[in-house]
Amino acid sequence: MENQRQDGTRLAPGNYKVSPMQETDQPADQLPADQTPEVSDAARHMGSFDPTKTLNTDANLRIDVRNTNFFYGAKQALYDVSLPIREKQVTALIGPSGCGKSTFLRTLNRMNDLIPGTRIEGEALFDGSNIYDKKTDVVLLRQRIGMVFQRPNPFPKSIFENVAYGLKVQGKSQKFIHERVETSLRGAALWDEVKDRLNSSALGLSGGQQQRLCIARALAVQPEVLLMDEPASALDPIATLKIEELITDLVKEYTIVIVTHNMQQASRVSHFTSFFLSGKLIESSPTVDLFSHPHQKETEDYISGRFG
Numbered sequence: 579m580e581n582q583r584q585d586g587t588r589l590a591p592g593n594y595k596v597s598p599m600q601e602t603d604q605p606a607d608q609l610p611a612d613q614t615p616e617v618s619d620a621a622r623h624m625g626s627f628d629p630t631k632t633l634n635t636d637a638n639l640r641i642d643v644r645n646t647n648f649f650y651g652a653k654q655a656l657y658d659v660s661l662p663i664r665e666k667q668v669t670a671l672i673g674p675s676g677c678g679k680s681t682f683l684r685t686l687n688r689m690n691d692l693i694p695g696t697r698i699e700g701e702a703l704f705d706g707s708n709i710y711d712k713k714t715d716v717v718l719l720r721q722r723i724g725m726v727f728q729r730p731n732p733f734p735k736s737i738f739e740n741v742a743y744g745l746k747v748q749g750k751s752q753k754f755i756h757e758r759v760e761t762s763l764r765g766a767a768l769w770d771e772v773k774d775r776l777n778s779s780a781l782g783l784s785g786g787q788q789q790r791l792c793i794a795r796a797l798a799v800q801p802e803v804l805l806m807d808e809p810a811s812a813l814d815p816i817a818t819l820k821i822e823e824l825i826t827d828l829v830k831e832y833t834i835v836i837v838t839h840n841m842q843q844a845s846r847v848s849h850f851t852s853f854f855l856s857g858k859l860i861e862s863s864p865t866v867d868l869f870s871h872p873h874q875k876e877t878e879d880y881i882s883g884r885f886g
């Protein structure tokens with residue numbers, strides 16, 4: 579298929595131009611915010627990441643979701659979803675608003691349990707145990723499968739306290755906590771920006787920094803899987819590129835599942851992409867294949883911009 583959107587831009591990873599990355603001769607102060615030289619620099623750096631180079635279709639299954647149905651009261655939001663989530667790979671969930679991406683993501687660490695009247699069927703095997711099992715220790719589960727939300731949600735505490743929080747709950751020693759806070763902030767590419775103000779309020783950070791702080795907070799308890807629900811949708815283009823760059827770094831050590839509205843973002847950062855529509859998983863493939871050779875008509879319609 580000629581993989582062109584209606585506006586003419588191509589979607590195949592690595593072969594298309596994403597508007598924030600385009601270069602121009604206009605003076606910087608006359609450029610839209612997403613085309614400033616700073617963005618171009620970050621974009622150039624991102625340009626060196628090519629998920630096709632680290633795609634591993636044989637990677638171990640980290641979570642094996644089988645035949646999941648999910649209900650909000652009488653309303654069914656997921657229909658018979660089966661999806662293998664591979665270790666140390668980024669899996670992107672895409673699809674139009676209301677298709678069930680976030681619901682699916684939240685089933686993976688039982689965040690939907692917090693909503694009264696919800697019900698789930700099927701299984702999601704994580705180290706041989708079913709995540710949905712009533713006996714699952716959800717506190718431990720959420721430690722092992724951490725989550726970052728759409729809007730940065732730091733606690734109204736200091737930068738240090740935000741990252742140390744989970745470790746204090748675990749009763750770790752002061753020395754351990756100090757070391758882990760630094761490692762986590764480094765892991766979230768925030769250390770250099772905050773090392774001299776660890777005791778300042780986290781609420782004084784920019785939106786992008788707050789989101790990286792939330793990522794550091796999730797990393798502090800050493801999760802194995804990171805769930806990200808549109809982690810950059812509330813951020814400006816520079817902060818967005820920093821988060822994308824961070825994802826491409828984190829996946830060396832963690833398994834990542836990311837919900838995104840942005841197909842170009844899925845192409846830039848993910849190894850696998852799953853397309854949802856009306857609560858059903860329509861197609862799931864290596865990202866490069868899904869965008870260049872979709873197997874289903876619905877997928878082709880969606881990625882070519884015919885709906886959604």
Ligand SMILES: Nc1ncnc2c1ncn2[C@@H]1O[C@H](COP(=O)(O)OP(=O)(O)OP(=O)(O)O)[C@@H](O)[C@H]1O
Pocket residue numbers: 650653655673674675676677678679680681682693
């Ligand atoms: N707490 C809730 N109670 C009842 N229905 C809900 C609830 N949360 C989501 N839904 C419904 O479930 C369906 C899937 O919603 P979900 O938020 O998972 O979709 P989404 O693909 O993530 O959408 P978006 O991209 O807009 O965030 C939608 O019809 C939505 O209205």
